[in-house]
Amino acid sequence: MSKPLPLLVSSPASNQALNAEEAVELAAAFKALGDPVRLRLLSLIAAHEGGEACVCDISGAFELTGPTISHHLKVLRTAGLVTSERRGTWVYYRARPEVIGQLADVLVPLGTPLASTCAPDESELPA
Amino acid sequence: MSKPLPLLVSSPASNQALNAEEAVELAAAFKALGDPVRLRLLSLIAAHEGGEACVCDISGAFELTGPTISHHLKVLRTAGLVTSERRGTWVYYRARPEVIGQLADVLVPLGTPLASTCAPDESELPA
DNA sequence: CCGCGAGTTCGACGAGCGTCGAAGTTCACA
DNA sequence: TGTGAACTTCGACGCTCGTCGAACTCGCGG
Numbered sequence: 001m002s003k004p005l006p007l008l009v010s011s012p013a014s015n016q017a018l019n020a021e022e023a024v025e026l027a028a029a030f031k032a033l034g035d036p037v038r039l040r041l042l043s044l045i046a047a048h049e050g051g052e053a054c055v056c057d058i059s060g061a062f063e064l065t066g067p068t069i070s071h072h073l074k075v076l077r078t079a080g081l082v083t084s085e086r087r088g089t090w091v092y093y094r095a096r097p098e099v100i101g102q103l104a105d106v107l108v109p110l111g112t113p114l115a116s117t118c119a120p121d122e123s124e125l126p127a
Numbered sequence: 128m129s130k131p132l133p134l135l136v137s138s139p140a141s142n143q144a145l146n147a148e149e150a151v152e153l154a155a156a157f158k159a160l161g162d163p164v165r166l167r168l169l170s171l172i173a174a175h176e177g178g179e180a181c182v183c184d185i186s187g188a189f190e191l192t193g194p195t196i197s198h199h200l201k202v203l204r205t206a207g208l209v210t211s212e213r214r215g216t217w218v219y220y221r222a223r224p225e226v227i228g229q230l231a232d233v234l235v236p237l238g239t240p241l242a243s244t245c246a247p248d249e250s251e252l253p254a
Numbered sequence: 255c256c257g258c259g260a261g262t263t264c265g266a267c268g269a270g271c272g273t274c275g276a277a278g279t280t281c282a283c284a
Numbered sequence: 285t286g287t288g289a290a291c292t293t294c295g296a297c298g299c300t301c302g303t304c305g306a307a308c309t310c311g312c313g314g
Contacts, residue, residue, distance in 0.1 A: 016174060017167065017170040017171045017173075017174040018166060018167050018170040020163065020167065023163040023164075023166045023167045023170070024163045026160075026163075026166055027160065027161055027162050027163040027165070027166045028161075030157050030158075030160040030161040030166065031157075031158070031160075031161025031162070032161075033154065033157040033158075033161070034154055034155075034157040034158030034159075034160070034161040035154050035158070035301090035302080036147065036150040036151045036153075036154040037150075037302090038154075039145060039150045039153055039154045039157065040144065040145055040146075040147065040150045042237060043144040043145040043150070043237065044144045046144075046236070046237045047143060047144040054260090054261095055260075055261065056259095056260070056261090064302095064303075064304095065303075065304060065305080066260085066261065066262085067261090067262075067263080067264095067303080067304070067305080067306095068302070068303055068304070069261090070261060070262055070263085071262090071263095071302075071303080072302085073261095073262095074262085074263095075301095086261090086310080086311090088311065088312075089259070089260055089261090089310085089311060089312065090260065090261085091260080091261060091262090095237055095238075097237075097238040097239060098238075100234055100237045100238035101234075101235075101238035101239075103234050103238075104231045104234035104235050104238055107227055107228075107230050107231035107234065108228075108231050109173070110169060110170065110173045110222055110224075110227045111222075111224040111225075111227035111228035111230075111231055112224060112228075162271090162272080164272090181290085181291095182290075182291065183289095183290070183291090186291095191272095191273080191274090192273075192274060192275080193290085193291065193292085194273080194274070194275080194276095194291090194292075194293080194294095195272070195273055195274070196291090197291060197292055197293085198272075198273080198292090198293095199272085200291095200292095201292085201293095202271095213280080213281090213291090215281065215282070216280085216281055216282060216289065216290055216291090217281095217290065217291085218290075218291060218292090
């Protein structure tokens with residue numbers, strides 16, 4: 001693994017539409033969230049005491065085999081949504097708030113179509 | 128099509144982990160966003176004048192055939208992320224802020240593992 | 255050194271997804 | 285009435301994905 005942390009590069013400024021490259025990066029992250037198991041895994045990790053959890057802590061919540069859980073965790077890790085660290089016998093996973101926060105930042109403007117810069121007409125000026 | 132608007136049912140309260148049902152609903156929406164084309168489509172629709180766009184307005188941004196664009200729009204519509212309305216010759220798409228906002232609301236607590244509900248002081252290290 | 259428990263990797267199988275061309279539908283306009 | 289434009293639906297093609305069992309790696313305890 002020589003992966004230098006897949007931090008997204010999406011440019012900060014815009015109620016503008018995403019360009020193709022940004023979309024590819026972001027879609028990869030959203031795709032990782034597009035599975036119920038992975039979404040719960042991430043949720044369980046984030047909600048766990050100390051913000052981290054080892055596999056044995058959370059695998060009991062699923063009726064899936066070990067390899068499958070491991071596979072999903074790998075997808076989350078490759079997408080940059082979690083980090084993993086081995087400590088003795090156990091491997092601990094931890095969410096990456098910066099990356100997840102970027103995804104939320106992308107959704108917010110899509111959920112507020114009329115806000116921000118747009119046309120300075122009579123709509124709703126922030127005074 | 129007898130689809131009564133797939134509004135998500137996810138319960139509002141929780142820095143708690145998602146349950147299985149919530150995860151299935153939310154993952155379906157995230158999966159719809161897990162494709163670069165669909166992400167850009169949604170972005171283009173939301174960024175378009177008036178918050179709506181007809182297919183011919185946005186299909187030029189892709190090197191894809193009409194059927195493919197139509198397919199992706201259908202996925203977005205089935206996921207509840209957009210609505211469509213025919214007006215004369217053209218079909219106009221519009222983002223659904225309530226649904227998209229729910230997705231953002233799910234990501235925010237995952238991106239702020241230590242914050243959440245109580246504990247009004249931001250003592251980062253509880254031990 | 256040896257065995258065990260925790261996770262990961264490997265290989266395979268079926269289901270699902272993205273894409274296209276062709277055909278169908280709906281509306282406007284002459 | 286009929287011709288064309290704007291989408292959508294249909295059927296098909298490869299490729300990807302989620303899942304599993306088996307085999308492998310790593311670290312601890314005896």
